[in-house]
Structure formats: C-alpha cells, structure tokens
Amino acid sequence: GDALLREDQRLPNQLRALAAEPGALSRANGSARFSHDGTQVLAAVWGPGEVRRARERPDRATLEVVVRPHAGLAGPLERELEQLLLSTLAHVVLLALHPRTLISVVIQPLMDDGALLAVAMHASCVALMHAGIPLRGMLGACTVALTPDRRVLLDPSRSEEAAAAAIATLAFLVRLPSAAAADGPCELLLSH
Amino acid sequence: MACHFLPSLRHQPFALLIWVSACPARRRVARGVRSGRESGDELQTSHMLSDPVLDTAARKDVILNGAAAFQKVHPLQFHQAFLSRGVRSDGRGLLRARHALANARIITSADGSSMVKLGRTTVLAGVRAQPTLPSETEPGLGRVVIVLELAPTCTTLSSAAMRGSAAQHRLEREQAALCELLQRTASGGLVALNELCIEEGRAVWECRCVLHVLEHDGNLTDACLLAMTGALADTRLPTVQLGDGEGNPHVSVASPAMVPLALGLPIFGVTFGILSGHLLVDPTADEEALLSTCFTVLLNANGSFHGLHKPGGAPLAHDVLQQSLDISQQQLARLSPLLPSPASGDGSAGESRKHDGHGS
Numbered sequence: 001g002d003a004l005l006r007e008d009q010r011l012p013n014q015l016r017a018l019a020a021e022p023g024a025l026s027r028a029n030g031s032a033r034f035s036h037d038g039t040q041v042l043a044a045v046w047g048p049g050e051v052r053r054a055r056e057r058p059d060r061a062t063l064e065v066v067v068r069p070h071a072g073l074a075g076p077l078e079r080e081l082e083q084l085l086l087s088t089l090a091h092v093v094l095l096a097l098h099p100r101t102l103i104s105v106v107i108q109p110l111m112d113d114g115a116l117l118a119v120a121m122h123a124s125c126v127a128l129m130h131a132g133i134p135l136r137g138m139l140g141a142c143t144v145a146l147t148p149d150r151r152v153l154l155d156p157s158r159s160e161e162a163a164a165a166a167i168a169t170l171a172f173l174v175r176l177p178s179a180a181a182a183d184g185p186c187e188l189l190l191s192h
Numbered sequence: 193m194a195c196h197f198l199p200s201l202r203h204q205p206f207a208l209l210i211w212v213s214a215c216p217a218r219r220r221v222a223r224g225v226r227s228g229r230e231s232g233d234e235l236q237t238s239h240m241l242s243d244p245v246l247d248t249a250a251r252k253d254v255i256l257n258g259a260a261a262f263q264k265v266h267p268l269q270f271h272q273a274f275l276s277r278g279v280r281s282d283g284r285g286l287l288r289a290r291h292a293l294a295n296a297r298i299i300t301s302a303d304g305s306s307m308v309k310l311g312r313t314t315v316l317a318g319v320r321a322q323p324t325l326p327s328e329t330e331p332g333l334g335r336v337v338i339v340l341e342l343a344p345t346c347t348t349l350s351s352a353a354m355r356g357s358a359a360q361h362r363l364e365r366e367q368a369a370l371c372e373l374l375q376r377t378a379s380g381g382l383v384a385l386n387e388l389c390i391e392e393g394r395a396v397w398e399c400r401c402v403l404h405v406l407e408h409d410g411n412l413t414d415a416c417l418l419a420m421t422g423a424l425a426d427t428r429l430p431t432v433q434l435g436d437g438e439g440n441p442h443v444s445v446a447s448p449a450m451v452p453l454a455l456g457l458p459i460f461g462v463t464f465g466i467l468s469g470h471l472l473v474d475p476t477a478d479e480e481a482l483l484s485t486c487f488t489v490l491l492n493a494n495g496s497f498h499g500l501h502k503p504g505g506a507p508l509a510h511d512v513l514q515q516s517l518d519i520s521q522q523q524l525a526r527l528s529p530l531l532p533s534p535a536s537g538d539g540s541a542g543e544s545r546k547h548d549g550h551g552s
Contacts (some may be wrong), residue, residue: 080365080371083365083366083369087505089501089504093504
C-alpha cells in the first residue's frame with residue numbers, strides 16, 4: 001500500500017532509473033557517463049598504454065584508479081573509493097592479457113544523490129567495455145540501506161542514506177552465460 | 193614430524209631442504225658426511241650431501257639458507273607446500289589465529305591508550321581529548337577523529353619500494369581505506385557522541401585517537417580495531433563546565449573525578465584470507481601478499497553480525513562466507529576478554545590481559 005512507498009514514490013526494492021552513455025568523452029580510449037537518476041558519475045579509461053619501469057609488471061597490466069571530487073582536492077574519502085574500485089576492478093579486468101602496460105581509470109562524480117560507489121562501479125565497467133579492454137564478466141553493484149525500523153531499501157537517495165542505520169554496497173561479477181549453462185552465476189566481489 | 197614428511201618429498205629437492213632445516217640443531221651439528229648413513233631416515237639427505245665439492249660447513253649453509261631462498265624465489269609454492277598438509281608456514285592450523293595481547297594505560301600522558309600485539313603485528317593507540325566548538329549541523333554531538341599512521345620501520349619492504357609519489361599514493365590509499373573503516377566504526381555506535389557534549393552549541397569534547405602501527409606482520413584490521421576500542425575504553429575525562437569569565441568562554445574542571453567514556457558495545461573484527469582455495473584466519477604479512485582475497489567479519493560483543501568488509505578481490509562463494517561467519521562467532525570468545533570490562537576500577541598502570549590464540 002502507500003505506507004510502503006518511499007519519498008520519491010518508489011517501492012523498497014525498486015531501483016532508480018538507470019542511464020548509460022558510453023563515449024561521453026572524445027579523447028579518452030573509453031568513457032561512459034552512468035547515472036542512477038540523481039547520482040551521475042563520469043568515467044574515463046586510458047590504456048593499455050605505456051607504463052614507467054618502476055610500476056611495470058611482467059605478468060599482467062598495472063591498473064590505476066583516480067577519483068577526482070567535483071570540488072576541491074582529493075581527500076581520504078576519495079582515496080578509499082580509489083582503493084575499493086582498484087581491488088574490485090583488478091579482478092574484473094583480464095590483466096594477464098596485457099603485460100607491461102598501464103590501464104588507467106579516472107572517475108569523476110558529477111552529481112551525488114546517494115549510492116555513489118555503485119554508480120562509480122557501473123560507470124567504470126561501461127567505460128572499460130567502451131575502451132575494448134577484455135573483462136571477465138559484467139560488474140553489477142547495488143547499495144542497500146537498512147532503516148532504523150528494519151526496512152531494507154535498495155538504491156537509497158542521499159536523504160535515505162543519512163537516515164539509515166546501516167548502509168552496505170555489494171558488487172557482483174556476472175559471468176555471461178556460456179553455451180552449456182542456462183544463466184551465468186553471480187559471485188560476490190565487494191561488500192562494504 | 194620428519195618421517196611424516198618424508199615419502200612425498202623424495203623427488204622434490206627444494207622441499208627436501210625444508211625438511212632438513214626442521215630437524216633439531218644438535219643433530220645437524222653432530223652429523224658429518226659419514227654419519228648420515230647410520231640412521232635410516234637420513235638416507236635421503238646423505239644422497240644429496242655426498243657431493244665431495246662442498247665441505248661440511250658450506251653444506252650446512254646451503255641447508256639453512258635453502259628454505260629461506262625457496263621462500264623468496266617461489267613464495268606461492270612455499271606456502272602451498274604447507275597448506276596442502278593442513279598447516280601454515282609458522283606452524284598454525286589453517287583456522288587458528290595468533291596469540292593476541294592487549295595492554296591498557298600504556299602512555300600515562302595521554303587520556304587513554306592501548307597497545308595490541310597480534311603475533312608480531314604491533315599497534316599502539318593513544319587518545320587525546322580537547323574541548324572544541326561543535327559543528328553547525330550537529331550542535332549536541334561530540335567528535336571522534338581517528339588518525340592512522342604507519343611508521344616507516346613497520347614493514348620489511350625495501351626503502352626503494354617506499355620512495356616516490358606512486359608508492360606514497362599506494363600507502364595513502366591503503367591507509368585511507370582502513371582509516372575510514374575505523375572512523376565509521378568509532379562514530380557509528382561505539383562512542384555515545386551525545387555524552388561528549390559539554391554545553392550544547394558551545395563546547396563539545398573532540399577525542400582524537402591516533403593509531404601508530406609499529407610493526408606490520410599482517411592483519412592490521414583486527415589489531416587496529418582492538419587497539420582503538422581498547423584506547424577509547426581506557427579514556428577517562430574530567431567533568432567540566434563552561435564558564436564565561438570576562439566575556440571569553442573557557443572550560444574549567446568541575447570535579448577532579450575521572451569519568452570513563454560512555455561506550456556502546458565494542459566491535460570486534462575477524463579477518464580471513466583465501467590462499468589457493470584454502471580459507472585462512474588471521475593472515476601474516478607474507479601470506480597477505482599472496483592472498484586472492486581478504487575480508488573481515490565485524491561482530492558486536494554479544495555476537496550479532498555488524499558487517500562484512502570485503503574491499504574487492506576474488507569472488508566469495510556462499511558456503512565459504514557461511515563457514516567464515518561460524519568461525520568468527522567462535523573467535524569472539526577468544527577476543528572479548530581482551531578489552532577491559534566497564535566495571536574494572538580506574539585502571540592501574542600497565543594492566544594487561546593475555547589470551548592465547550586457541551581459535552579453532
């Protein structure tokens with residue numbers, strides 16, 4: 001009934017409208033603008049390209065993630081976001097196919113209305129696909145908010161995140177279905 | 193132990209060196225070239241050692257350094273050789289955590305302090321409280337600020353790897369992720385922030401908890417959580433009041449009795465790692481470099497699930513997740529005596545709680 005609906009008239013398990021625009025930047029090897037209605041993130045990918053000898057790895061590509069805040073200098077929150085994205089994307093991208101190269105992902109949040117980490121993951125996944133870098137599967141992420149009155153809300157907005165008792169972001173690797181399997185298995189990659 | 197390892201190591205010269213170095217020292221010193229043939233279970237070593245070019249002392253060096261060299265050159269195979277037999281390189285079982293030690297009131301000049309040793313990982317936490325202006329949006333809440341510092345001497349990485357802006361960025365990132373986790377835990381429910389208010393809108397306590405990692409031998413998450421909770425539990429603040437002397441507001445001590453901080457339920461973390469498909473509890477620094485994924489299960493002191501922190505890495509199967517949740521419940525019984533109970537007096541200097549790491 002109406003008591004179940006949230007502020008923006010969504011059901012508790014309803015996501016916001018997703019929109020993806022690959023190729024938002026013309027100069028990057030791959031780029032994408034992904035939005036969950038109010039939260040918009042721009043991701044750009046350069047690579048596989050040259051890497052300095054100090055960072056070169058002989059068996060796999062070096063992955064670099066940079067998060068730029070939309071205002072001001074990068075702080076610890078941006079560093080944490082970089083670390084989470086780096087360790088997740090390091091498992092999604094097939095790094096062993098491009099040894100001694102650098103793959104650089106730059107994330108720029110444009111608007112933040114909740115669920116920023118999940119939108120950044122989606123944007124970087126689409127940007128990597130646009131750049132033609134081989135991936136192990138699709139990356140799907142979702143933010144879940146637990147309200148004080150024990151309701152579970154998917155894809156919370158900023159006001160819902162502020163009022164939540166607990167917030168979790170889960171990312172899954174969705175392998176595309178092979179010829180034998182009916183549907184690809186999802187594996188838990190990130191829980192934050 | 194020697195005979196147990198013997199049959200499968202017959203054809204692997206590198207693994208053989210490990211077996212030999214595990215023998216007691218006096219047997220190695222007493223054994224010459226010939227006595228190697230005397231006991232039956234040393235036939236394997238005498239076959240390798242009968243090379244006439246090497247003399248006894250050089251041979252001993254080869255044996256003693258061989259295992260260390262193997263670990264340096266093939267670290268993954270070194271650890272896998274142990275894991276396939278259900279132990280780890282330091283002799284622990286796969287699901288056994290290290291010996292944990294927690295000391296409270298280490299630094300008398302700080303308002304609260306704690307030192308935690310988890311095996312060789314050492315973290316020192318100090319809390320300093322200062323009255324400050326509250327933030328505009330939350331005038332009645334105090335603040336807890338967590339700062340994490342990794343001492344330059346804490347890891348065994350060469351200094352060349354630590355220099356340069358890229359290395360600084362990497363360290364900053366790894367520190368930032370852990371620091372944010374600690375900050376969220378502290379501000380989330382560990383400290384009752386409304387109790388830190390001196391006068392609403394005008395003065396609140398700001399507790400600054402600085403964590404120094406003195407030695408990094410893996411599993412910083414658990415050690416830092418314990419150290420931070422221990423230091424906050426050890427913090428004692430005087431009761432103060434805000435006075436308006438000559439138009440300048442200042443904080444004066446109302447009574448000299450030291451009141452401990454009002455803490456909620458402490459949060460404990462149990463860190464797991466997956467190495468070549470084996471689930472490990474409490475990885476050391478050598479193992480951490482080889483793990484395919486590392487995650488921490490956070491539990492309340494009464495055993496309820498507080499959170500799962502898995503910052504990326506290889507995917508986690510559902511049954512492994514379930515197994516780790518069960519194991520962390522068992523570990524809680526080992527970890528909870530490490531923190532001082534609220535009813536323990538005013539904390540004598542150097543009080544310590546030792547607990548053995550019988551985890552499984």
